[in-house]
Amino acid sequence: MKILAIETSCDETAAAIVSKNPQEDYVKILSNVVASSLIYHSQTGGIIPDIAAREQLKFIIPVIEKTIEDSKLRIEDLDAIAVTYGPGLIGSLLIGVETAKTLAYLWNKPIMPINHLLGHIYANFVNEKSKIEFPAIALLVSGGHTDLVFLKNHKRVKWIGGTLDDAAGEAFDKIGRLLGLPYPGGPAIEQASEHGIAGRFTFPRPMIGSHDFNFSFSGLKAAVFREVTSIRHPERSEGSHALKRSVDSLPKAQNDIDKQQIADIASSVQNSIVQVLVRKTVKAAKKYNAKSILLGGGVAANQKLKEEMHSQLSTLNFQLHVPPAHLCTDNAVMIGAYAAFNYKPQNLNTITANPELYFQ
Ligand code: KG4
Ligand code: ZN
Numbered sequence: 001m002k003i004l005a006i007e008t009s010c011d012e013t014a015a016a017i018v019s020k021n022p023q024e025d026y027v028k029i030l031s032n033v034v035a036s037s038l039i040y041h042s043q044t045g046g047i048i049p050d051i052a053a054r055e056q057l058k059f060i061i062p063v064i065e066k067t068i069e070d071s072k073l074r075i076e077d078l079d080a081i082a083v084t085y086g087p088g089l090i091g092s093l094l095i096g097v098e099t100a101k102t103l104a105y106l107w108n109k110p111i112m113p114i115n116h117l118l119g120h121i122y123a124n125f126v127n128e129k130s131k132i133e134f135p136a137i138a139l140l141v142s143g144g145h146t147d148l149v150f151l152k153n154h155k156r157v158k159w160i161g162g163t164l165d166d167a168a169g170e171a172f173d174k175i176g177r178l179l180g181l182p183y184p185g186g187p188a189i190e191q192a193s194e195h196g197i198a199g200r201f202t203f204p205r206p207m208i209g210s211h212d213f214n215f216s217f218s219g220l221k222a223a224v225f226r227e228v229t230s231i232r233h234p235e236r237s238e239g240s241h242a243l244k245r246s247v248d249s250l251p252k253a254q255n256d257i258d259k260q261q262i263a264d265i266a267s268s269v270q271n272s273i274v275q276v277l278v279r280k281t282v283k284a285a286k287k288y289n290a291k292s293i294l295l296g297g298g299v300a301a302n303q304k305l306k307e308e309m310h311s312q313l314s315t316l317n318f319q320l321h322v323p324p325a326h327l328c329t330d331n332a333v334m335i336g337a338y339a340a341f342n343y344k345p346q347n348l349n350t351i352t353a354n355p356e357l358y359f360q
Helices: 038-044 049-071 090-107 116-122 168-178 185-193 218-232 259-287 303-313 333-341
Strands: 002-007 012-019 028-036 080-086 111-115 136-141 146-151 157-162 292-296 319-321
Touching (some): 002 090, 080 090, 080 333, 111 333, 116 146, 116 333, 218 259, 259 292
Parallel strands (some): 136 292
Antiparallel strands (some): 002 012, 136 146
16 A cells, blocks of 8 residues: 655645555655755744745645655555644644645545644654564654553554643753754754753753653743753842743843853753653553553654663563654654554545644
């Protein structure tokens, strides 16, 4: 089966063609194209939905054309179309969904609406490698989501916990902004951490010991805000009115924190986030007797997270799977992979973008 997949939930316009043999438990990538409007958003320090949608419109046809051209397939060779229908930004989602519906109608192909979050998990089922054994626990860590999901098999998927406030990627992005680092904050904090000494600052590891599988990262962001404020304005004591201002309304950090302090804070923040993610994931894997742990989403590209996960699992009997970095961040291969394992075409007229979609 050969599937053309389209992903436009945020600031990436992505298309891919994947193929799957019924006997195999992975998909092959026949082509994979991603265009991003990140350059605009890095100038503004965050995603501007109108700009993201405008760029989606500009890129969508050239990206699909290039995907088909790269695959060397003809339209007749395609068996189905899969498209992300949520969650995401409504303007961005609509462009992918309406394009996919139009193509499905014109080419007379079956179409499948795919949940972006499940897509991130299925970035693990790509290309031949060690077989993924069920049951599995998936940690989905992206800019908008931090979720733990139990997969008994391909058909039985259950959400077991998630963030109560900011997602892990969102925490990286907001803290990056506080430190005056470029957007997105995750890779920037990872890079800054290389020269940092984590022990110089101690930040909370929120909910690390809680008895559920939930997360909370907004307190960490507030703690970094307090630290940055006290470095910039040592005269202001804890609890002054300045500390109560919303972190989000802060202007970009001035150049009044030196490079080493930024590196040290970045390193400590990264440690806190990684430790919480690893502790909760391993706890879930033990409780659900998982055989495999699957990581997915942009934050799964973080080297420290992978290293810490490996080191915690060295004495435990779980198999860790992490997609290559370019399949952790948004792409259409993962959307095609989910569709190939869960082939369920739907009537064209029933498919609509759903920005608030979550795990069903
Ligand atoms: O999955 P993704 O591309 O988009 C969403 O669906 O949200 O994830 C983007 C998020 C951003 O918050 C970004 O800062 C984070 O993933 N990210 C990272 C790294 N690369 C991307 N966070 C930590 N370390 C990284 N290397
Ligand atoms: Zn994503």
